[in-house]
Amino acid sequence: MTLTRRAALGLFVTGGAAVAYGGYSWSQSRGPVSEPQPLKIPPLDTGRVVGGVRNFDLTLGMDKTRFFKDLDTPTYGINGSYLGPTVKFKAGEDVRLNVRNMIGEASTLHWHGLHIPASADGGPHQVIETGASWQPTFTVKQRAGTFWYHSHMLNRTGFQVYHGLAGLIFVEDEQGTNLGLPQDYGVDDIPLVIQDRRFTRGGSFDYNLSMSDGMMGVQGNTLLVNGTVNPYFEARTDTVRLRLLNGSNARIYAFGFSDDRSFYQISSDGGLLEAPLETRSIVLAPGERADILVDVSDGKSVRLQSTTPSQTRTMGGGMMSFFMGDQTDFNVLEIRPDGSRKRAIILPETLVDLQTPDPTGSVRTRVFSLGMGMMMGGGVMTVNGRPMDINRIDEVVKAGTQEIWTIQNPTMLPHPFHIHDVQFRILDRNGALPPVAERGLKDTVLVHPREQVRLLLQFSDYTDPNSPYMYHCHNLEHEDAGMMGQFTVVA
Ligand code: C2O
Ligand code: CU
Ligand code: CU
Secondary structure, three states, X not given: OOOOHHHHHHHHHHOOOEEXXXXXXXXXXXXXXXXXXXXXXXXXXXXXXXXXXXXXXXXXEEEEEEEEOOEEEEEEEEOOOOEOOEEEEEOOOEEEEEEEEOOOOOEOOEEEOOOXXXXXXXXXXXXXXXXXXXXXXXXXXXXXXXXXXXXXXXOOHHHHHHOOOEEEEEEEOHHHHOOOOOOOXXXXXXXXXXXXXXXXXXXXXXXXXXXXXXXXXXXXXXXXXXXXXXXXXXXXXXXXXXXXXXXXXXXXXXXXXXXXXXXXXXXXXXXXXXXXXXXXXXXXXXXXXXXXXXXXXXOOOEEEEEEOOHHHOOOOOHXXXXXXXXXXXXXXXXXXXXXXXXXXXXXXXXXXXXXXXXXOOXXXXXXXXXXXXXXXXXXXXXXXXXXXXXXXXXXXXXXXXXXXXXXXXXXXXXXXXXXXXXXXXXXXXXXXXXXXXXXXXXXXXXXXXXXXEEEEEEEOOOOOOOOOEEEEEOOHHHHHOOOEEEEEEEO
């Protein structure tokens, strides 16, 4: 093999031999190819306050999106053709979401990461029939952080999210706002919804579940960032905050910069870390978020890139996938520092105070073992040997208690395990303390093959014996195939 890794990457970057096809070109390995485009920033929606409640209108619709020149892709969107606005909540306030479903099939909208009543959660029980509306109201009981919303329709989540039913939620609080971090939306505070997609020759999203898609989850060869292909961003400040959301159905990314510069991770799923963490690489599985700060004061263009972390590659990875045209390396975003930049910010030494997780006083330990059964014509995905049943409550927990949940992965694939209602803490991975990057608030945790991860959960308020919360694999094809269960919180 004389092809060096650098040469291979170069080939990926240009998309190999691209053939002109009408107004766009087509690459054997990449699909349609695009010139660099300015990064799209989702509109910021701060709602309108009526009688002390902040109201947001979110309409799920069907449309076409032009990701490539002269190529229309049928998509779903929220108040737009693809994805939705970034909605901004303030900690402590009451909000009402007016969700209207115009996509022509039943759907739901779930507020991922928020601690809210189960009946307002937007999971598979809060179905919005086609043409109907749903108006959940709740109090924002979060710390400052980056959350998101997406379809959670039973057995259809993968399809609906793939076509565009997702968007970001920013929660602000006073403490976070006073830290002096970049927070000028779209200027130095940049949302990045990162999703891999595969296109057909006709321009549609290619969401046909092959046997391997069903097992691995649907992974694409084209990266969309806020719905932009091959994006660049012109930085007008020396410090840029990137809010990374892995909004992909199944792909796990390791992010880093093209010149291997270090950057600071300042948050995990549920909000700020105790202190900025200097690093060169960050791994995010589907559903996970992290805010990072990158210094571009050297004025040089730099690319945020991603690879597939080696420990999560399976038989589909490596050189094998290179020859089969299965991409594992991507350019995420080119940052072009502008000539007239503002000075870099002064990074605070500490961000928030988080208690050290203390498992003493936990009332019980529950074990969740993930399973993948192979059957002709598809897989059956399970938790504790059972696929999801909407009519079965799997676990009942008591409000006001602390529990340990042990997630076991005896399968050959990694699974990002997500729990509704709570922000948990990771106690250990196979008995060892988690890396510093994972010691903050989490709602999704990647569990590797043959790994056992122990989580500490505090259940507080919002008891409802009739409305369950979900826990599930956030590989959306695994979730749709049954790797999900339900729990209620009771008094
Ligand atoms: Cu992001 Cu149950 O979902
Ligand atoms: Cu969720
Ligand atoms: Cu999974």
